[in-house]
Amino acid sequence: MTYSRGIFLTFVLALASLQLARLPYLSIVGALVLAILLGMSWRASLGLPAGAQAGITFTTKRLLKAGIILMGLRLNLHDIWASGINVIAIDAFVIVFTLIVMHAIGQRMKLPEQLTLLTAVGTAVCGASAILAVAPLIRAKEDVTALAVSFIALTGTVGALAYSFLYPLLPYDPAVYGVLTGATLHELGHVIAAGAAGGTSSSEMAVLVKLGRVALLIPVALAIGTLYNKRHRWERVQSQSASRLANLPVPWFIVGFLAMSALNTLDWLPEYAVNGLLSLSGLLLAMAMVGVGLGVSFQAFRDNGRKGMMTCAIGSSALVLFGVLLVQWFY
8 A cells, every 4th residue: 555646645735725825815714724625626626546545544644643743832831821811711711602602503503513513613722723633533524624624714714804904993902902813713824814903012912812722722622522432432443453652541642732832832942943843734734634625525515514604603703792702801
C-alpha cells in the first residue's frame, strides 16, 4: 500500500489554499475552508486518482493530529492568565452558554447529533480548529466534519464583516470592542479581521480574548468526547498490535497540544522555531481539510445543509447578544 499519491494531492491543493487565503476577501474565509472547497471541487470534476485513497486517509487521520499538536504553540498561558479574571470568566461563560444553546437548537431542528456537537464546539471555542480536535473523539465522518466547518466559516465571515462595518456605530472604546469580537467570533482569522477596525489596542485585546477560548479547547474537547462515547457505549476492539498511544485515557494528540503550549509558555523555543512550526501546523491542517473535502458526500449537504445553517446562524446570533450582555456586565 502506497501513501504517496494521496499525500501529494492533498499537499498540492493545500499549498493552493494557503496562497488563495492571502488574497483580499478570501483571507477572511480562511485557508482551511478554501482547502475543503478545493478538495470537493477536485473530486466533483476529476475524481480521485487511482491508489490515492490510502494517502488521503493517512492525511485526514494522522497528519491532522500532528497539525493539532503543533497548534498548541499558539498559546502562551502566562499571557492569558495575566489578562485578568474578567477575560477568563467571559471566555468560560461564552463557551458554556454557546454549547448549551446550540445543542438545544440542534435538537429542535432535528439535526444529527454529531453535526450539532461539531457546530456547537466550532461556534463556542475556535472554529474549524475546535471541530478538527473534537471530530476524532466522537468518530465523526468526513462529510459531517466538512459540513460543520462550512457552517462556521460562513457565519463567522458574515459576523466579521458586520462587526467591521458597525464599529463606528457601537458605543464601545477600542479595548472593549476587542473583547466583544474576541469573545463572539469563531475563527482567529475572523477575530483579526474584525478587531482591526478598532486599531492596535482593539486587535491585541481581541486576539488575547480569542486565545483564551482556544486555551479552553482541551477541557471542552475531553468533556464532549467522554460524554458522547459514554452515552453511546462504543464497543472498543483492542488488537494485540494496538499502539499504547491509542489506549491512553486522554487522546495522545491532546497531550501533545498541551506539551506544545507548555513549551511556548516556558519560552524554551526560539521565535523562529515557533513561527516555523506554526506554519507547518497550518500546512498540515490544510492538507487534512483537503482530504476531508475529497471525501465529502454531497448527499449530506442536501440532507442537512439548510437545518445546519439555520442552527449555526441562530446560535451565532444568540452568542453575539450574550456577548453584549457580558461586556456590559464586566466593563
